[in-house]
Amino acid sequence: MKVYDTSDIRNIALVGHGDSGKTCLASAMLFTSGAVNRMGTIEDGTATTDFDEEEISRRISLQTALAHFEWKKKKINVVDTPGYAAFIAEAKAGLAVADSALLLVEGVSGIEVMTTKVFDFAASYELPVMFVVSKLDRENASFERCLAQIQDRFGRSAVPLQLPIGQEHDFCGVVDLITSKAHRYATDGSGKLTQEDVPEDLREQAEAARSSLVEMVAESDDKLMEAFFEAGELTREQIVEGLRASILARKIYPVVAMSSTHLIGTPSLLDLVVDLMPAPGVRGDEKGTNPDDGSDLTRPVSSSAPASLFVFKTIADPFAGRLSLFRVRTGAIKGDVTLTNTRTGAAERLGHVSVMQGKHIEQTDELRAGDLGVVAKLKDTKTSDTLTDASAKIHYAAIEFPKPSIAFAVEPKSKGDEEKISGALGRLTEEDPVLDVGRDPQTGELLVSGSSQIHVEVGVTKMKKKFGVDAVLKLPKVRYLETITKKTTHVEGKHKKQSGGRGQFGVCVIDMEPLERGEGFQFIDKIFGGAIPQNYRPAVQKGILETAERGVLAGYPVVDFQVTLTDGKYHTVDSSEMAFKIAGSLAFKEAVKQARPILLEPIMAVEVVTPEDYMGDVIGDLNSRRGRVGQMEQRGGNQVVSAEVPLSEMFGYSTDLRSKTQGRATYTMQFHSYQPTPRAVQEEIVARVTGK
Numbered sequence: 250m251k252v253y254d255t256s257d258i259r260n261i262a263l264v265g266h267g268d269s270g271k272t273c274l275a276s277a278m279l280f281t282s283g284a285v286n287r288m289g290t291i292e293d294g295t296a297t298t299d300f301d302e303e304e305i306s307r308r309i310s311l312q313t314a315l316a317h318f319e320w321k322k323k324k325i326n327v328v329d330t331p332g333y334a335a336f337i338a339e340a341k342a343g344l345a346v347a348d349s350a351l352l353l354v355e356g357v358s359g360i361e362v363m364t365t366k367v368f369d370f371a372a373s374y375e376l377p378v379m380f381v382v383s384k385l386d387r388e389n390a391s392f393e394r395c396l397a398q399i400q401d402r403f404g405r406s407a408v409p410l411q412l413p414i415g416q417e418h419d420f421c422g423v424v425d426l427i428t429s430k431a432h433r434y435a436t437d438g439s440g441k442l443t444q445e446d447v448p449e450d451l452r453e454q455a456e457a458a459r460s461s462l463v464e465m466v467a468e469s470d471d472k473l474m475e476a477f478f479e480a481g482e483l484t485r486e487q488i489v490e491g492l493r494a495s496i497l498a499r500k501i502y503p504v505v506a507m508s509s510t511h512l513i514g515t516p517s518l519l520d521l522v523v524d525l526m527p528a529p530g531v532r533g534d535e536k537g538t539n540p541d542d543g544s545d546l547t548r549p550v551s552s553s554a555p556a557s558l559f560v561f562k563t564i565a566d567p568f569a570g571r572l573s574l575f576r577v578r579t580g581a582i583k584g585d586v587t588l589t590n591t592r593t594g595a596a597e598r599l600g601h602v603s604v605m606q607g608k609h610i611e612q613t614d615e616l617r618a619g620d621l622g623v624v625a626k627l628k629d630t631k632t633s634d635t636l637t638d639a640s641a642k643i644h645y646a647a648i649e650f651p652k653p654s655i656a657f658a659v660e661p662k663s664k665g666d667e668e669k670i671s672g673a674l675g676r677l678t679e680e681d682p683v684l685d686v687g688r689d690p691q692t693g694e695l696l697v698s699g700s701s702q703i704h705v706e707v708g709v710t711k712m713k714k715k716f717g718v719d720a721v722l723k724l725p726k727v728r729y730l731e732t733i734t735k736k737t738t739h740v741e742g743k744h745k746k747q748s749g750g751r752g753q754f755g756v757c758v759i760d761m762e763p764l765e766r767g768e769g770f771q772f773i774d775k776i777f778g779g780a781i782p783q784n785y786r787p788a789v790q791k792g793i794l795e796t797a798e799r800g801v802l803a804g805y806p807v808v809d810f811q812v813t814l815t816d817g818k819y820h821t822v823d824s825s826e827m828a829f830k831i832a833g834s835l836a837f838k839e840a841v842k843q844a845r846p847i848l849l850e851p852i853m854a855v856e857v858v859t860p861e862d863y864m865g866d867v868i869g870d871l872n873s874r875r876g877r878v879g880q881m882e883q884r885g886g887n888q889v890v891s892a893e894v895p896l897s898e899m900f901g902y903s904t905d906l907r908s909k910t911q912g913r914a915t916y917t918m919q920f921h922s923y924q925p926t927p928r929a930v931q932e933e934i935v936a937r938v939t940g941k
Contacts, residue, residue: 250604250613253324255530255550258619259522260326260576262343264371265353266361267333267917270383270509272296272310274353275329277509281440281516282325284318284606288438288512297607298329302714303707311336311707312681313343313562315574315605315621320519326621332363334919335704338650338683339562341370342632345648346561346576346621349377349496349526351518356382356390359884360398362856362891362917368403377496377526379503381518385413385420386508389886396504406502408465410492410521411514412455413506414448423506423514424451426459427488432517440512466491469500489524497527529619535578537635537643540591546643548579552617555641556580556588561648563632565676567715570626574605578645580638581617588636590629591644597636599624632682650682653698654851654896654920657705658723660695666718670695673716677708684708689726698728700920702900727897728851729805729934730923733844736762739815740843742836744828755828757781757789758816761840764809766923770797771811781817781829788826789814792833801841803848803938808923810844812837848931851896854921857906859914861888866909874898875927893921 263271275298276289289295294305298314310331317326328347330340344350350371354364371378382395392413399407411423414431422433424447431448435441447455466488467477473491477483483491495501505521507514530550535557537546548554557578564572587598603610605623616622630636633647661670674686674697684705685698699705702725713719738760746753764771772790781789790812797807817832855876859867867890868878876894883889899918906914926934935941 250611252613252615252617253620254617255552255619256528257322258324258326258529259526260328260346260348260529260619260621261522261526262328262330262340262347262350263353264330264340264344264350264367265332266355266358266363267309267331269332269353269355269361271329271332271353272299273509274351274381274383274507275316275327277440277512277515278325278327278519279316279318281512281519282318282320284316298327300608301711303710309333313339314607315623316607317604321523323523324620325519325522328621332367334363334917335699335701335707337363337366337919338700340367341650342561342648344370344374344376346559347376348529348532348619349379351379351381353381353383354395354399356385356392356395357387359395360402362854362919365402366919372499375499377499379496379505379521379526380407382504382506384508384510385506386418386511386513388417390417390420392506399504403502406465406500407504408462408501409458409504410462411505411517412451412458414451420508420513423517424455425517426455426462427485429455429459432514434511434513436511438511440515442516463488465501466495469495469498493525496525497531535643535645537645540642540644548643550579550618552581554579554618555638556582556586557635557637557643557645558582558588559645560630560632560634560636563679565680565715569610571679572623572625573627573630574621574623575636577616577618577620577622579618579643581615582622583615589639589642591635591637591642593629595629596639597627597630600626631679651700651920653683653685654700654728654853655702655705656696656698656726656728658689658694658726659697659709659720660723662719662721669716669718670720673712673718676716677712681708696726697722701918725900729803729926730849731800731802731805731807731841731846732809732849733761733763733807733841733846735845736760737840737843740836740840742832742834742839744831744835752823753825753828754820754823755785755825755832756818757814757829757832757836759836759840760813760815761837761844762811763844764811766809768809770794770808773811773813775813775815776817781814781819785819785824785826785829786814788829789833792830793837796834796837801838802846803935805848807841807846808849812840848926848934849923850926850930852893852921852924853896853899853918855892855894855899855916855918857890857892857914857916858884858887859890859910860886863910863914864888864890867906867914870905870909874902
């Protein structure tokens with residue numbers, strides 16, 4: 250396969266709400282570029298980037314997938330991401346290795362909850378964003394309405410580069426505002442493009458939109474503003490130059506129009522990607538840290554720099570083994586090279602270096618800085634790991650995945666599969682970092698945790714199809730947390746045991762206070778002198794941490810607290826690390842009891858799209874579930890209700906919503922935050938868990 254240098258690469262992530270047309274756009278790009286000879290579709294299961302059996306059967310994307318093609322002598326890597334809330338973490342991983350994002354907004358539905366979510370993900374990586382208003386051939390689709398919503402939500406920086414020609418079923422092309430030319434497409438599915446003058450009925454609108462575009466570009470740069478004032482216009486070259494810089498700086502978010510199904514607008518979009526979206530090296534040096542001392546490092550995105558790569562996704566393939574998808578951050582990667590894993594310190598030998606075209610692996614001789622690839626059968630490399638040249642180490646920050654919010658007990662259908670199930674679930678957690686597997690310390694049940702019920706169900710179904718292990722899910726368990734609400738001081742933990750011979754002795758004194766939500770755990774050592782020898786103090790911290798994980802109030806992990814070790818006692822013969830670990834545990838338990846412990850429950854952000862006739866029933870039902878109804882807005886012909894609802898109250902909601910609205914309402918749900926549980930609910934939970 251051809252080797253591309255950094256300047257000839259474009260990495261674009263396709264993001265947006267579920268069913269906004271991302272996978273269809275990927276298929277259209279591949280077909281238009283000639284990378285495939287047939288337009289793949291979701292309906293017949295032939296889409297290149299939706300190849301998993303579950304994706305094909307459910308007809309939705311469940312994981313990030315890669316594809317690539319050449320356009321105008323540039324290699325475009327497409328990162329196709331899921332858009333449904335249960336799998337949105339995959340989109341974050343995809344954006345972590347992209348250089349720009351195409352954010353799809355469905356022409357009928359407009360802005361939806363995940364539109365804002367993925368825009369925020371892109372902002373966290375400082376990625377340029379281009380809005381793509383998709384499916385404009387659909388009934389009730391409206392570019393103008395979607396543009397107004399985009400500008401209302403994201404500001405006047407969202408500027409159209411195109412206007413649609415025709416509406417709904419008559420949509421047949423776009424007016425290019427940069428060149429003032431009409432791009433008309435054949436409606437026979439060939440995507441054949443004809444350029445012509447702007448239609449008479451669109452000329453006035455196009456001139457006004459172009460003037461607004463030129464003004465926005467001029468405003469972004471002093472030199473361009475000066476040229477604009479002098480000439481009253483900008484040349485095409487000046488517009489492109491200004492757009493390129495403004496898009497990179499996130500001062501302008503271009504908006505384009507298309508229908509992937511009919512290949513309307515695809516070549517125009519690809520031209521814009523090549524001309525306006527940045528190559529990997531344009532966004533600046535790679536930033537990391539020295540794994541040996543934690544100091545900051547920067548390194549140019551160049552094929553001549555020392556080699557380093559970042560693994561953003563792992564696929565557990567039952568035949569090929571572990572597949573590690575990566576981005577070459579710096580340098581060049583060839584086969585049979587040995588790099589160092591900065592997390593483990595171990596050497597990893599890369600065999601064949603390849604690229605992915607959906608599920609197909611294509612071997613290549615070399616991948617240069619900025620390119621995306623895949624390598625099989627690395628020994629101990631996981632998602633978010635950095636592999637680097639041992640003589641010039643650099644470590645890149647891990648992707649921050651959301652924590653699981655719901656847990657199910659899982660057991661094999663066949664008695665002989667008890668051992669197999671743990672191994673299979675372990676493989677799945679490599680593939681999906683949001684999934685978590687562990688034992689319930691109280692019941693001993695094997696628990697699978699995820700972002701939602703469908704997330705866990707899909708994971709278990711994959712386990713059966715990939716590894717042949719069938720399992721049964723039992724009632725879900727809500728992942729509560731514990732925390733404290735007041736400061737307590739001078740709490741003593743004392744462990745003393747004498748049984749003939751050497752005894753055990755350790756005393757520690759701690760203060761404890763609550764921290765802000767999300768701050769975790771802090772341990773401060775304020776012992777002066779030798780009340781507790783230095784080598785025993787970490788044991789106190791370890792005892793606290795282990796006990797915090799098991800909880801005090803109802804067996805749930807304790808979070809967001811600070812412990813200060815202030816005093817203690819030791820014995821020259823009988824003291825040991827174990828004694829102080831137990832003492833720390835005892836002190837912690839007592840301190841929590843004195844610090845007014847409470848339960849925190851997971852709260853979900855729920856968005857319900859419903860016909861107006863059912864608004865009263867929907868709001869009443871959300872209120873009955875202890876929901877706090879927030880914003881209500883009209884979207885197309887429907888009403889959208891946003892609310893924050895405890896996860897524990899959302900079980901069975903899909904069935905109830907379908908019943909109350911005759912199946913005409915839909916909803917999405919994602920984790921929002923942990924909040925204090927009402928006293929009556931807390932008492933009920935504690936009684937149920939502890940039996941008291």
